[in-house]
Amino acid sequence: MIKYIALVLFIIMEINLLFVKKYDTLDLNVGPNTLPSPDICGTRTVGQSFTVRRGGLARIDLMMGTHKKTLQGEMRFELWEDGPGGKKIADKTIQASLIKDNLFFSVMFKPLGSSKTKRLFFVLSAPAATPDNAACVWMNPENIYPSGELRVDGRPSRGDLVFRLYSKRTEIAEIGRIARSASGFLGHPLMFALILVAFTAGQIAVLWTLTEKVFPAPKEDRGATGD
Secondary structure, three states: OHHHHHHHHHHHHHHHHHHHOEEEEEEEEEOOOOEEOOOEOOOOOEEEEEEOOOOOEEEEEEEEEOOOOOOOOEEEEEEEEOOOOOOEEEEEEEEHHHOOOOEEEEEEEEEEOOOOOOEEEEEEEOOOOOHHHOEEEEEEOOOOOOOOOEEEOOEEEOOEEOEEEEEEEEHHHHHHHHHHHOOHHHHOHHHHHHHHHHHHHHHHHHHHHHHHHHOOOOOOOOOOOOO
């Protein structure tokens, strides 16, 4: 009985992990970095426009710089729809002390279910920051990302910030996307399904073997024997 309970629980867990639970999956990685942006303080703002390639955008990583300092105060992150009349999508307050020098800082927000193919832009500001307590974002002086542009004080500037986009997606959706991008028979939907079934069957076989070893079936009583 224990084996069957374990099997049912395993199948439920697999369904949840593959088809229900959503994970952060990388959609875009813009880099490399070569120099810092202007410092973000006072009236100075730094931002970047970009085009979303898939729905579910939920996280933006920015490669930040602190000039080897531990910063104080707050920064503001805003995400907007690009273009005239664009609405604000997200507004986050960042504790500057959490920003680490020359590392990516993650800004997370509610997944945007209909964000696919939209052009958005984010902007960072820190009105209360001073020049000796200001963060920056690493960037590249060349236009390495053709689907967006760097914006300093709201105006287009040459170069692009170094950033990464992540979307919330189920594991099965991400595996399917990777399979579809493969060439030849490996990219065929049937082959993808067969590989998934074979992998799951192998897991079930291993689980079944382990449960038999841990919880062996009781031996049948042979009864007492006499002379």
